[in-house]
Amino acid sequence: EALIAEAEADKDIVAIHAAMGGGxxxxxxxxxxxxxxxxxxxxxxxxxxxxxGLACEGLKPFCxxxxxxxxxxxxxxxxxxxxxxxxxRFAMDRAGLVGxx
Numbered sequence: 001e002a003l004i005a006e007a008e009a010d011k012d013i014v015a016i017h018a019a020m021g022g023g024x025x026x027x028x029x030x031x032x033x034x035x036x037x038x039x040x041x042x043x044x045x046x047x048x049x050x051x052x053g054l055a056c057e058g059l060k061p062f063c064x065x066x067x068x069x070x071x072x073x074x075x076x077x078x079x080x081x082x083x084x085x086x087x088x089r090f091a092m093d094r095a096g097l098v099g100x101x
Contacts, residue, residue, distance in 0.1 A: 003062055004032050014054055016040060017064045018047045024064035024093050044069050048076035048088075055086040063088055067095035 007013040007029070015037045021027040030037035040047045044065050051061035065073070070092060081088045 001028065004029055007033055007036065010060065012058065013060045013062065014038065015062050015064065016047050016051050016054075018042060018044045018066075018069065020064070020066055020093070023066065024091065026064050044073040045076050048073040049080045051088045052076070052080040052084065052086050055081075055088050056084075061088050062091060064091040064093060067092045 003013070003015065007015075013036070015026050015029045015033070017024050017026040017038075018040055019042045021030060021037075021039055026037060026039075030039075038050065040050060047063055047065060051063040054061045070077070070090075077090075080086075
């Protein structure tokens with residue numbers, strides 16, 4: 001809900017998730033901004049690199065990924081986002097003991 005409020009005021013904010021819209025809450029963002037929310041499927045590496053590309057073009061990507069699945073994308077976080085100093089925001093979910101959705 002906070003991201004939706006920010007996106008209301010800033011048209012450059014976009015959201016990305018890897019087939020986990022419901023669990024990350026990005027389904028709410030998608031309902032409000034269907035053209036600014038991207039589900040890349042079960043492809044965490046692509047989610048990170050896609051977010052980097054969007055940031056290169058001046059957008060403000062928020063990338064929501066389950067923490068256990070982010071392991072697949074460590075190289076992309078380092079090489080595609082961090083070393084390039086790109087303004088990609090990450091929302092990590094499911095880091096610890098979590099109940100049912």
